[in-house]
Amino acid sequence: MSGRAARRRGERRADTTLGLAQGLGWFSIGLGLAELLAPHAVSRSLGLRGHEKLIAGYGVREIVAGVGILASRDPTPWIWGRVAGDALDIGTLAGGLATGRGRERGNAGLAIAAVAGVTLLDVLCGRALGERKITERKRLARDYGDRRGMPKPAEAMRGAARDFEVPRDFRIPDPLRPWGSAA
């Protein structure tokens, strides 16, 4: 495979990753608006009656994450923020599973499955964004292998400053010296 083809494929993959991140951003905003504007309907259907304030709060969180993903130069931290939010959601939904009745339990179960699915997407997206940065870096990295800063190789310089006397207040008390270095 030629280098150029590989790079092109890398770029295409990067585009899909960014596309996925954007999709997750819009999804966050949509879900957030629903939770914020109709907290009663949402909590009722999930067996979480009495948790309307919490649901509305989650709505705000989703909107903030969504705007963060869409507006920031680098969506990576916001995507990881979504992963943390997903964990909260699953915890709350598990409560609905425990206290809800009949159809509500079913709904809560379905919602957990859905959130788990989205969490997987979030994690994959976060990972892919991370990898994308690494490949990008490697391609552009300069080699500073000649920047030693010392006149001779490290092996020859090791201990060149042993004449330095560590001041008394910087010395580690003998009994606290790690084994092996107690010499």
Added chain:
Amino acid sequence: MRALVWHGKQDIRCDNVPDPRIEQPRDAIIRVTSCAICGSDLHLYDNFMPGMKNGDIMGHETMGVVEEVGPDCTNLKKGDRVVIPFTIICGECDQCRRGNFSVCERSNRNKDMADKVFGHTTAGLFGYTHLTGGYPGGQAEYLRVPFADKTHIKVPSSLSDEQVLFLSDIFPTGWQAAVQCDIQPTDTVAIWGCGPVGQMAIRSAVLLGAKQVIAIDNVPERLSMARAGGATTLNFSEDSIVERLNELTGGKGPEKCIDAVGMEAHATATIDSMYDRAKQAVMLETDRPHVLREMMYVCRPAGVLSIPGVYGGLLDKIPFGMAMNKGLTIRMGQTHVNRWSDDLLRRIEQGQIDPSFVITHRVGLEQGPEMYKTFRDKLDSCIKVVIRP
């Protein structure tokens, strides 16, 4: 004069500001010939450090030529070439007399504020938060140096600006990080972060005779520079740091661990980093202490954690019980620059080390704002920026 001025989060501009004047009898004014951007400046740039004000002049790694001195600054004269340490020191208080210069009791002019926030004041610092005096910094054409009769390092004309500039901060900082480890010939020293401070710590640990130096980062060019200095490198995006450190130390963990990263540790794909990211985003936590947690976990019992990396406020989920039960020694602080500067200047003169190896970018003051971004985002393989105003 022109200076790099802080206007808010990620908003630094090259502005025209009034020239500094002598305000106190011990002051001096220097004409800046070289200055640099430091990792600590990035914490201000990203607005993680409380106490900055719109209009503050940045910069604490500065050197130049004395222009004017106050009546009580008798050991300096116009034309002297000096490096200015980032910590302002009176040289007379109880702490200064012990060599604990970064906690000088007299140089912080906002002592009352610092007493309230820190319990007791620390030294005044150039171009930093108002908690440490809010003194105008040295990324400018001129700098007022308070307590200038003590707050300076005279340098000989035989050495270039680039060879001595880093005596102001990162060289003594890397050195103190290693000295805090009280290195023994049998020690493995693990260093998190291969930025300028990490690079200086690597060379210091080698010179002080560590058996093995292991450096950790995920930026390829920084890792290449770490290897040039004699370190074995680990990439935290690819390697399991704890596993590899144990492998390299016969399963026992490094005796000495240095945190040259500080409060903006990058999220790795671990649960605790995600948790920090999320909490910092909603302002429930100010710092991201992933590196500290990793050091406490992997360090050999009875080992030492040395922390030059800067933290600003409250840290969450620190496994303190683990550190306590393992009997770890923890040493940290802003660097007592003048405590080490004479010795280090001699080592530069003798050619044991030439700290200019770390410089990758040289620019004028106008390009300063753009260089903050380049350095922060590690664009163009940037490791250290030197500015010639």
